[in-house]
Amino acid sequence: MKTTATAAPATPELATEASELRIATFRLARRLRAQRAIDTMSDGQFAVLATLKVHGPHTLGELAERERVSAPSMNRTVNCLEESGWLTRTPDERDRRKVNIALTGEGLDVVEETVRRRDAWLEAAITALPDDKRAILREAAEIMREVAAL
Known part of the structure; x- marks a missing residue:
């Protein structure tokens, strides 16, 4: 698990910039999360499905660890997703306890x-922007990837 970055005390201007970036990032993420195929699905449920798509089958414990939730909480999520027909549970061929x-x-x-x-x-949102702002967003995406990797 990555730890939080520590740096020299921020200037008031840098603190304001960081706060503005955080707020803008959360607002954009909220707008994106609202675009979903199933309106009644929670963000946590979607995260489990997306994890399984990207990383393949997991045990309950592995999913709980990856999503940083307790095993009982993950079990409730998996039960709901299974009842909806979006995932399956199958016994492990090598270890029947799993x-x-x-x-x-x-x-x-x-x-x-x-x-x-x-x-x-x-x-659609990006298309509505002028070319100079789209170029800034391309550069910002790379910078955000760098910051996220810290």
């Missing part, structure tokens, strides 16, 4: 449609 959790075809469709909607919303 259960592997994987996406169903319907779960994969939910993830892909949500990603498609989010990308389309953001593309």
Whole structure:
């Protein structure tokens, strides 16, 4: 797990810039999260489906650790997703004490449609900007990746 970056005390101007960036990032993330294939699905539920799409099947403990929630909390989330038909639990072939959790075809469709909607919303928003601001956003995306990697 990454630790928070520590630096010299910030100037008032830098503190304001950091706060403004944080607020703008959260607002954009909130707008993107609103673009989903299933309106009743929580962000946590979608995160589990997206994790399974990107990283493949996991045990309950692995999912809980990856999402930084307790095993009982993850079990409730997985139960709900399983009842909706978006994932399955199957016994591990090597260790029958373990259960592997994987996406169903319907779960994969939910993830892909949500990603498609989010990308389309953001593309439309960016298209409305002038070229100079779009260039700034391209540069900002790279800088944000660097900051996130700290």
